[in-house]
Amino acid sequence: xxxxxxxxxxxxxxxxxxxxxxxxxxxxxxxxxxxxxxxxxxxxxxxxxxxxxxxxxxxxxxxxxxxxxxxxxxxxxxxxxxxxxxxxxxxxxxxxxxxxxxxxxxxxxxxxxxxxxxxxxxxxxxxxxxxxxxxxxxxxxxxxxxxxxxxxxxxxxxxxxxxxxxxxxxxxxxxxxxxxxxxxxxxxxxxxxxxxxxxxxxxxxxxxxxxxxxxxxxxxxxxxxxxxxxxxxxxxxxxxxxxxxxxxxxxxxx
Numbered sequence: 001x002x003x004x005x006x007x008x009x010x011x012x013x014x015x016x017x018x019x020x021x022x023x024x025x026x027x028x029x030x031x032x033x034x035x036x037x038x039x040x041x042x043x044x045x046x047x048x049x050x051x052x053x054x055x056x057x058x059x060x061x062x063x064x065x066x067x068x069x070x071x072x073x074x075x076x077x078x079x080x081x082x083x084x085x086x087x088x089x090x091x092x093x094x095x096x097x098x099x100x101x102x103x104x105x106x107x108x109x110x111x112x113x114x115x116x117x118x119x120x121x122x123x124x125x126x127x128x129x130x131x132x133x134x135x136x137x138x139x140x141x142x143x144x145x146x147x148x149x150x151x152x153x154x155x156x157x158x159x160x161x162x163x164x165x166x167x168x169x170x171x172x173x174x175x176x177x178x179x180x181x182x183x184x185x186x187x188x189x190x191x192x193x194x195x196x197x198x199x200x201x202x203x204x205x206x207x208x209x210x211x212x213x214x215x216x217x218x219x220x221x222x223x224x225x226x227x228x229x230x231x232x233x234x235x236x237x238x239x240x241x242x243x244x245x246x247x248x249x250x251x252x253x254x
Contacts, residue, residue, distance in 0.1 A: 054083075074095045
């Protein structure tokens with residue numbers, strides 16, 4: 001007889017993967033609850049981002065959930081130090097969400113190495129990001145929140161100069177890659193991305209996305225190669241190799 005009160009997976013996610021996670025959760029054999037946080041969370045300083053994520057983790061009821069899954073990567077170190085007090089905390093071994101759209105950190109790394117100077121676009125960035133490309137790129141570089149701090153510290157004229165130096169983003173990019181995800185009913189943004197690339201005199205590339213990594217999140221297929229599973233109370237730490245995340249040895253019991 002089925003359990004009348006089955007436990008669930010809680011996923012805490014950046015809203016740029018909203019369409020993909022909704023679609024996958026609907027097909028998952030597990031019961032999945034999802035909390036989406038604003039894309040702008042990445043624009044805050046690392047400590048504030050970490051504190052907001054930890055606040056959401058702490059709300060998870062251990063009587064309701066088997067685990068908390070973070071649909072985030074390293075994300076400018078904003079996920080380091082996170083811990084779930086009473087349930088496992090699961091996080092993909094990824095630097096950022098672009099790996100989610102490629103389907104694996106390896107596929108993203110191979111593309112990244114072969115195509116330096118690439119700006120990536122997806123449905124989520126079009127729908128959840130700022131309509132201005134410059135603002136979006138400043139956000140991805142983690143610079144948009146710094147401006148007000150520079151104004152307060154150094155005055156507007158100096159802040160404008162600093163941001164001009166830090167935000168000379170056009171010189172850093174020469175290609176736009178749109179990752180088209182296999183989600184039924186997805187709006188067609190390919191032409192819009194192509195137009196933006198042309199406007200900036202960039203090359204344009206269309207890549208077919210892969211839902212494998214996101215699907216593993218919602219089904220509980222958390223193999224060690226793709227995910228770090230921290231036991232209750234253990235904090236996520238950074239490692240220098242492709243594993244990206246680890247937990248202190250004494251906290252794993254091994």
